[in-house]
Amino acid sequence: MSSATYVEPAESEPEIALVGGDVTEGVVRVGDTVRRPVGFNAPLVHALLRHLEEVGFAGAPRFLGIDAAGREVLTFVAGEVAGRPRPGWIADEARLASVGRLVRAYDDAASGFVLPEGVRPFPGLTEQPDLPPAPPYPAELIGHMDFTPDNIVFRDGQAAALIDFDMAKPVSRVDEACNAMVYWAPLGDPVDADPLLRDVDAPRRCRILADAYGMSDTDRSRLVEVAVLRSRRSWFSMKQIAETQGGGWARMWQQGVGDQIKRREAWLERNGTAIETALTAP
Ligand SMILES: Nc1ncnc2c1ncn2[C@@H]1O[C@H](COP(=O)(O)OP(=O)(O)O)[C@@H](O)[C@H]1O
Ligand SMILES: [Mg+2]
Known part of the structure; x- marks a missing residue:
């Protein structure tokens, strides 16, 4: 070629x-x-x-x-990626804090990046009338927005590198922190969580991530709202991308990721106050 x-x-x-x-x-x-x-x-x-x-x-x-x-x-980034079945360390709080620090370091490094002229961010998604809006906060950087355990390389027990930037798009810092919490707190119905993360104290783990990231007070107070809005939007966006891109996206949709997102939204309604309290407590 x-x-x-x-x-x-x-x-x-x-x-x-x-x-x-x-x-x-x-x-x-x-x-x-x-x-x-x-x-x-x-x-x-x-x-x-x-x-x-x-x-x-x-x-x-x-x-x-x-x-x-x-x-x-x-x-190739050398190190350890969680894989499946998940390793025992997936719930480790020191690892969790290291994820928060890595996300912060990435966000700081990405904040000086200016989108080149003519590059359309995330063209796989088309704005449509039924697509719920993104959170109403201004974009601060091109976020990674896919901090799954399989997209983080660990070395010496610490999160060392991010891989798989396919979801990168203009977002705010609170969107980034929220995305990390979705996978690592985790934010979602325990029925969808890995057994090792099913009985953890998710609000406490949100706080550990927030502190490690160094989230501002304003962003902490916006976190739950952003999590709900991102959930609503992602149900539609995942569906649309599955329909237009097919392949692995369609497979994820067939495997029920849409229902999982709906359960997350309901779980956030039940647990939002506890999360906000944990994030904002002195
Ligand atoms: N640059 C890289 N360095 C090391 N491992 C990688 C790299 N890119 C991908 N991998 C490995 O391959 C797996 C799948 O790649 P990824 O880019 O995350 O694909 P997907 O879009 O399917 O999630 C990752 O979870 C990781 O284990
Ligand atoms: Mg990946």
């Missing part, structure tokens, strides 16, 4: 399938690189990864170019 920009090393290496992601088919490791199909958000993601490299942010793979098969080439 003539658009290849990545120069392969002289010695070729075998392709090893990387499993454990939610959506993307055909993620492979080749030597010290990862090859992924180019997704709809790739123009933004590639520019963002270049920015992170320029500012010296160590917690993300480097974008190396496009290979002869038309796949994006990223550096």
Whole structure:
């Protein structure tokens, strides 16, 4: 393919399938690189990864170019990703705090990134009359917005790097903190939680994340509202993306992610006060 920009090393290496992601088919490791199909958000993601490299942010793979098969080439980030079944440390509070610090470091590094002209953020989603609005707070940065345990690489027991920037889009810091809480507190009905996270004190874990991130008082008071609005919007957006993109997105929808999002919203109605109290207590 003539658009290849990545120069392969002289010695070729075998392709090893990387499993454990939610959506993307055909993620492979080749030597010290990862090859992924180019997704709809790739123009933004590639520019963002270049920015992170320029500012010296160590917690993300480097974008190396496009290979002869038309796949994006990223550096392989060494370390430990949760995988399934989840490892026992998934509920560990020190790990949780390290996630909050990594998200904060990423947000600070991303806050100087300016979207290149002509790049449309997250073009996989079309605004439609039935799409509930995003939270009414101004975008502060291009957020990662997908802090699942499988998208965080740990080293020495600490969250060290983020991978999988496909969901990146303009958001506020409270959106980022909220997304991390969805997966790590977690925010959702316990029936949908991993057994290791089913009986945890979610409000307490929200507080640990908030403190590690260094959330402002204003953002703490907005968290529950943002979580509810993001839940409502994500039910429609996931449905729309499943219909338009198919593949792994459609599979996730068929597996019931929509019902899980509805249960999260109901759970937030029941637990919102406890979360807000934990976040704002002195
Ligand atoms: N740059 C990378 N460095 C190390 N591991 C990676 C990298 N990219 C992907 N992986 C591994 O492959 C898995 C799936 O990749 P990911 O990009 O998250 O795909 P998906 O979109 O399906 O979630 C990840 O959970 C991780 O284990
Ligand atoms: Mg992933």
